[in-house]
Amino acid sequence: MKQSGTGLAIETSGLVKVFGETRAVDGVDLAVPAGTVYGVLGPNGAGKTTTVRMLATLLRPDGGEARVFGHDVLREADTVRGRVSLTGQYASVDEDLTGLENLLLLGRLLGHGKRAARERAGELLEAFGLTAAATRQVKNYSGGMRRRLDIAASILNTPDLLFLDEPTTGLDPRSRNQVWDIVRAVVAQGTTVLLTTQYLDEADQLAARIAVIDHGKVIAEGTKGELKASVGAGAVHLRLRDAAQRPAAEKVLTRAMNARIQPDHDPLALTARVDATDGNGHSAAEQAARALAELARSGVVVDTFSLGQPSLDEVFLALTDRTADGAGPATATPGPAATPAIPGGDAPDGQDGTDVQEGKDGQDGQDHTKEGIPA
Structure with missing residues (x-):
């Protein structure tokens, strides 16, 4: 051909x-x-x-x-x-x-x-x-x-x-x-x-x-x-045990990672986009680990957690x-x-x-x- x-x-x-x-x-x-x-x-x-x-x-x-x-x-x-x-x-x-x-x-x-x-x-x-x-x-x-x-x-x-x-x-x-x-x-x-x-x-x-x-x-x-990669280094996906803790979880993620929270119809689910590095040079994985620790200290129970690239839907x-x-x-x-x-x-x-x-x-x-x- x-x-x-x-x-x-x-x-x-x-x-x-x-x-x-x-x-x-x-x-x-x-x-x-x-x-x-x-x-x-x-x-x-x-x-x-x-x-x-x-x-x-x-x-x-x-x-x-x-x-x-x-x-x-x-x-x-x-x-x-x-x-x-x-x-x-x-x-x-x-x-x-x-x-x-x-x-x-x-x-x-x-x-x-x-x-x-x-x-x-x-x-x-x-x-x-x-x-x-x-x-x-x-x-x-x-x-x-x-x-x-x-x-x-x-x-x-x-x-x-x-x-x-x-x-x-x-x-x-x-x-x-x-x-x-x-x-x-x-x-x-x-x-x-x-x-x-x-x-x-x-x-x-x-x-x-x-x-x-x-x-x-x-x-x-x-x-x-x-x-x-053009819209962020990764996407953090959380599934909470208690839907009533979602507002608290959103505040922790915003504070710990400067994350942009995306709305989700599932009241137990949270998705946040995270940049490649924060202002202190911490990687996306380091930011996510810090956020998990902050969530635990705040009493927010997380059943599942994942960090990956944004989906094409998010892009x-x-x-x-x-x-x-x-x-x-x-x-x-x-x-x-x-x-x-x-x-x-x-x-x-x-x-x-x-x-x-x-x-x-x-x-x-x-x-x-x-x-x-x-x-």
Whole structure:
């Protein structure tokens, strides 16, 4: 599989997309290494789908540059389309056809002969655990089965780059795990995957590097470890024996570690973020040990205690809160593709630009994708 000379599957610089007065994508810089899963994380309306559609040549950028394996998405759009495939947020398979018929139809459209299309369809149905349902109409499939069939359709011809736009939205935990296994298998074959998601655990499980996007801008980028370290050296998790002692425990943690207490719905649980060192040079572990001793002296009984890195959920909340409260985009931990803050306008809540355009023509962005982009 031929990759770009830089070893990057995707390179963007100052990528912009505007819908009316809305800057859906506002100066996005990305550098996606080939042969990996790259996560793009953000809330609804952050600009994730719009960015993907520009990279897949389905939307024309209004500013900046974007290259896929060294090919410009505007000047070399046909070449880019020949190397990518896109699975959008909604399954694009025909519900009145069977799973096998869907794959046979798409295989023939992609240039496979009858025998080759049937062989490839059989391989994918078996690999995705759909052989027993191959002759059933897709309208009788579960949500997880439809998603697996949709991804199978995207890799009838193995793409160099696969865009997965929120592939597990609405799926139950078992189906999500099945989709994750499929993603890992695709990458093991040499395909690069750009994964957009709102699920923090999904990015944590799959992505080698993650870009956090909010209001059309990259507010942080790096490995999971770098992003977690950017909001604090660790997270202290406590479980108390008596919920009535929680206020006292919060005071002790704040005093002993200068910790930032995070709310928890469980009245027995406490989580606090702690810095790498305090003003006296004490490490996070030393601060936690001192806090435990203070809790014991105060009569607060702790049943369980742990010190670890913040979760991606905590990272995401910290980063997006910093942007929302006017403090400006968070600074990412330095890395090969770390992105500085980029000024610009905000997208309205619930819209990422793609929704604005698609609401006009009644399309969901996926129905025409298989036609426009060969796998």
